[in-house]
Amino acid sequence: MALHNLTGQTIGQYELREMLGxxxxxxxxxxxxxxxxxxVAFKVLKPPDAxxxxxxxxxxxxxxxxxxxxxxxxxxxxxxTGIYTLPGGIVINYVVMRLLTGGSLEDRLFxxxxxxxxxxxxxxxxxxxxxxxxxxxxxxxxxxxxHRDIKANNVLFDExxxxxxxxxxxxxxxxxxxxxxx
Numbered sequence: 001m002a003l004h005n006l007t008g009q010t011i012g013q014y015e016l017r018e019m020l021g022x023x024x025x026x027x028x029x030x031x032x033x034x035x036x037x038x039x040v041a042f043k044v045l046k047p048p049d050a051x052x053x054x055x056x057x058x059x060x061x062x063x064x065x066x067x068x069x070x071x072x073x074x075x076x077x078x079x080x081t082g083i084y085t086l087p088g089g090i091v092i093n094y095v096v097m098r099l100l101t102g103g104s105l106e107d108r109l110f111x112x113x114x115x116x117x118x119x120x121x122x123x124x125x126x127x128x129x130x131x132x133x134x135x136x137x138x139x140x141x142x143x144x145x146x147h148r149d150i151k152a153n154n155v156l157f158d159e160x161x162x163x164x165x166x167x168x169x170x171x172x173x174x175x176x177x178x179x180x181x182x
Contacts (some may be wrong), residue, residue, distance in 0.1 A: 006044065011084050011149035014042050014096065023153075025167070030099060033079075040079060041099040044092050057083060066145055067095075074136035076100065076156070076164045100164055104127070104159030109152055129163050131153070136165045139164045 006029065007018050018030040020041070031042035045060060064081035071077075080096040108121050121129075133155060140147060147154075147168060154167045 006086075009044045009086075011042070011086075011094065012082065013090075014040070014094075016042055023167075031096070033096070041097050041101050043129070045094065047090065047092060057091075057093060063168070064093075064095055070140055070143065070145065070168065072136045072139045074132045074162070074164055075140070075168070076166045078168075097166070098158075098164075100156040100158050100166070102159055102161060104153050104157070105155035105163065106152035108157075132163050133165060140168075 005019055006027070007019050009016050013034050014031040015034065015037075016029040016031045020028045020030055022028075026043050026045040029044070031040050032038075033040050048086045061081070061083075061171075064078065068078040068081070076097050078095060078097050081094065082092060083093050090127050111120060137147065137150075145168070147165065149167055150165075154165060156164050156166050158164065
């Protein structure tokens, strides 16, 4: 079952204010977390379809827990995860994380060809970004976590231009017998 735009909905303590984007795994909203009075990114994962195994929710929960254990300066912090039943009985899985408003690496890489006002990515800046991302991947790999979806759209920047690796929702923890296959 497809989800409609959830802008304006309140899910638990989160008021979904604006749809920021849609991808292969879900939809991201700008949301307001009432109890902490802060703006966050609220990602609703696409609901399972008939081809997905019954273990979808359990896999989501396990993968969110894996992502939340990663404490690195270039990995977006996970604030919360949950499962919520919308009116009509639709069950959604969500992940709440820091809202990053500095655009994506893809935006920066193609700024010159898209007519954007963004400055082109300089070689020294690109090397610094790669160094920071390599550090985050090394950190995750040393903890047995493989990202599985490295691409320019999964590197987001904060307001100061610091890069963060995002979308660990499909991460895999190696050397752990879970009984679930990817």
